[in-house]
Amino acid sequence: MRNNFNNEIKIPEDKAISLLSDLVKIPSIKGKKNDDLIDFLQGELEELDCHPEVFLVDSDKFLDYPEYCPFSEGKEKKQKYITGILKGSGGGKSILIFSHLDTEGLENRDLWDTDPLKLVKKGDRLYGLGSNDAKSGVAACLIALKIIKEMGIKLRGDVVLIAENEKDMGATGPLAVFAKDWGVDAALYVHSSETGRGVGEVKTATYGVLTLRITVFGEKPPLREQGNPQNYVCIKDGINAIDKATKIIEALNEYAKKRDQKFNKEKENTTFNIGVIKGGEAPGVVADKCVVEGNIVFSAYTHETLDSIFGEIESVFQKVIEENASLKKCPPKLEKIGLKGNPGSLTVLGKGEEILQTLKESVEAEGDCDFSIYDHHQCSVLRFPMIYAKLPTIAFGPKGDNFYKPNEWVSQEEYIKSIRILVNSIIKWCR
Numbered sequence: 001m002r003n004n005f006n007n008e009i010k011i012p013e014d015k016a017i018s019l020l021s022d023l024v025k026i027p028s029i030k031g032k033k034n035d036d037l038i039d040f041l042q043g044e045l046e047e048l049d050c051h052p053e054v055f056l057v058d059s060d061k062f063l064d065y066p067e068y069c070p071f072s073e074g075k076e077k078k079q080k081y082i083t084g085i086l087k088g089s090g091g092g093k094s095i096l097i098f099s100h101l102d103t104e105g106l107e108n109r110d111l112w113d114t115d116p117l118k119l120v121k122k123g124d125r126l127y128g129l130g131s132n133d134a135k136s137g138v139a140a141c142l143i144a145l146k147i148i149k150e151m152g153i154k155l156r157g158d159v160v161l162i163a164e165n166e167k168d169m170g171a172t173g174p175l176a177v178f179a180k181d182w183g184v185d186a187a188l189y190v191h192s193s194e195t196g197r198g199v200g201e202v203k204t205a206t207y208g209v210l211t212l213r214i215t216v217f218g219e220k221p222p223l224r225e226q227g228n229p230q231n232y233v234c235i236k237d238g239i240n241a242i243d244k245a246t247k248i249i250e251a252l253n254e255y256a257k258k259r260d261q262k263f264n265k266e267k268e269n270t271t272f273n274i275g276v277i278k279g280g281e282a283p284g285v286v287a288d289k290c291v292v293e294g295n296i297v298f299s300a301y302t303h304e305t306l307d308s309i310f311g312e313i314e315s316v317f318q319k320v321i322e323e324n325a326s327l328k329k330c331p332p333k334l335e336k337i338g339l340k341g342n343p344g345s346l347t348v349l350g351k352g353e354e355i356l357q358t359l360k361e362s363v364e365a366e367g368d369c370d371f372s373i374y375d376h377h378q379c380s381v382l383r384f385p386m387i388y389a390k391l392p393t394i395a396f397g398p399k400g401d402n403f404y405k406p407n408e409w410v411s412q413e414e415y416i417k418s419i420r421i422l423v424n425s426i427i428k429w430c431r
Contacts, residue, residue, distance in 0.1 A: 009147065009423050011416050016143050017126070019044075020415070021119035023135040024128035030102040030167035031075035037101055038080045041142070041163055048145055050084035050161065057081065059171035062179075066306050067341055067384070069169035079172035081164035086145050088430055092156025095355075095429050096187040096391070097144065097422065099137030100166035100173060100381065103130035104404055111406040125409040132400025132410040137190035138163050140397075140415070144422045157430030160184055166381050169339060174384035178391070186355035186429065187385050189395035190422060192410055195374060198399035199414045199421065200363050204356065205375035206382045208343035210306050210336065211295045212313065216245040216279075217330040218288040230284035239326045241290040242279045248332065249274060249292060251320045255313070256296075263302050270298040293337070297378060300345035310336060341379040344386035344393075352392030355429065359394060362424040366417055396421065 028037040038054055045052035059077045062068050071077060081101075088094065106116060106129070114120040116129040128135075141161050148155070160182055164173035193201045218241030221232040232238065256272035263269040272294065279290030296313075298304055317334050321327045346352035363371045385391040398414030 009420050011143070011147070011419050013416055015146075016139065016416060016419060017119070017412065019143060020126065020131065020136055020139040021128075023139055024119045024130055025117055027117060028101045028103055028130070029105050030165070031072070033076055034079060034101050034165060038082050041082050041138075044142055045082070045084035045161070048084070048086075048149055050086055050145060052082055052084045054080055054082050055176075057172045057176040062171055062175050065175060067175055067387070068171055069338065069340055071171070077172065079165045081162065081173060081177060084145070084161045086148065086155070086159040086161075088155040088157045088159070090156060092430050093186070094158040094160065094184040095426060096160045096162060096182055096184040096385075097141045097190060097426070098162040098164065098177075098187065099134045099141060099190045101135070101138060101163050102165045102167045103133065103135070104167070104408075108406050113407055116406070121412065124412050126412050126415065127407060127409045129408060131408050132192035132398070133403055133408065134166075134191045134397070136192060136400070136410045136415050136418070137397055140190050140419045140422055143419050144426060147419070147423050148426065153427060155427070155430040158184070159426055159430060169379075170341075170381065170384060174381045175388075178384040178388040181389065184391065186352070187391050187393040188355070188359065188422065188425065189382060189393060190397050190418065191395055192397040192400035192403075193374075194377065194403055196399060196401060197372065197374070198369070198411070199366075199396060199417050200369035200371050201374050201396065202356070202359060202363070202371065203374050203377055203380060203382060203395035204352070205300060205345035205347070206341075206343060206380035207376060207378045208298050208300070208304075208306065208341055208383070209295055209379045210298075210309055210340050211338040212293065213335050213337045214245070214248055214292040214317075215333040216241045216248065216290045216292070217332060218244065218286065218290070219330060220286045220288050230282070232286070235286065238286040239330055241287045244324065244327055244330075244332070245277070245279065245290040245292055247324055247327065248317065248320050251316050252294075252313070255316045263298075269301050270296065272296050298343060299375075300343040300348040303348075305342055306336075306340055339379055341383055342387055344380075344383035345375065346392055346394065349386055349390065349392060352394065355392050356394055358428050359396060359421070359425050361428065362421045363396070365424060366421065369417065
């Protein structure tokens with residue numbers, strides 16, 4: 001079998017663009033059922049004799065997992081994902097290739113310059129909802145299997161394809177997927193580069209994120225005049241929730257300084273930010289409630305977890321309460337909210353150099369792609385296979401832009417390159 005890592009792998013560009021067009025036409029908006037797209041992919045995998053299987057995920061089964069993130073009201077809590085397999089002859093390493101099906105919504109449809117559910121070519125750019133995030137990844141995986149089958153390339157290892165939902169922060173997709181053992185040796189996540197650097201950029205790690213909400217309660221003092229909320233008998237008899245919130249914020253900032261001194265000596269491995277403060281009704285009214293929201297971002301090199309950091313914050317929180325009579329009288333509430341995820345890293349995992357080298361050779365075989373490593377993405381789906389399956393996983397994908405907003409596009413040239421890189425990597429790995 002030939003495998004010289006050059007451009008001899010011929011990509012059927014018309015078929016690749018047609019497939020991406022078909023995927024874009026089928027709505028698969030985050031939080032909504034994806035049955036139509038699953039049905040389409042099932043037909044494609046059956047045609048390839050890749051033994052498709054469809055699974056239904058119930059997110060309620062993962063409520064106790066650290067990675068579980070709460071759902072917004074009205075979001076679909078049960079979703080399907082699909083797998084296919086290209087069986088090898090045996091004796092070789094196996095690989096999993098995957099991407100996600102769900103896209104952003106159409107709330108801002110009138111801000112699109114083109115029909116978001118139609119793939120439109122303008123120069124090198126292919127516009128359409130999900131074109132870069134991440135239907136080009138799904139299409140690349142499927143086209144890669146078609147090329148290997150049509151070229152009659154014989155592999156010893158298996159190639160497993162998975163297409164799932166990821167934009168609900170994992171509970172109906174990768175959390176369920178990677179709680180299973182797929183019997184593979186490595187995984188490639190095909191997804192456009194969010195930094196804009198393109199197909200040569202490879203993600204090898206993802207930062208963890210813990211999002212917090214602190215609700216501080218106060219008490220309004222008795223009024224001197226009913227109907228005048230600013231005229232109090234004695235304003236000092238009240239407890240101002242905003243004043244008390246500042247005590248907690250000061251303590252958290254001190255905690256953040258200690259983290260900075262401990263972890264950020266050579267590289268920024270952790271950050272702390274307060275991004276939301278809401279409280280009060282009017283300038284002269286004592287605030288009886290104040291909500292503070294912020295987050296801590298942390299790399300795998302801190303060797304921490306969501307639970308360990310939250311435990312430290314709870315200790316800081318309790319110490320402030322014990323030292324303040326007003327906070328004792330009206331105890332504040334601390335909770336995890338929104339996006340949260342533990343970090344993942346090839347280096348910390350302690351394996352993955354071989355799959356990284358395989359992908360590097362395939363990228364460099366393109367001749368005009370600069371290989372680089374990116375390890376600052378936050379809460380990437382990379383974390384799920386690393387944490388739950390202990391599976392060395394890296395990500396790459398074509399250049400695109402306008403992530404999470406109207407006029408999303410992917411580079412046609414880099415989309416084609418990503419397919420060729422994926423095919424070459426599979427051949428080298430599974431031969």
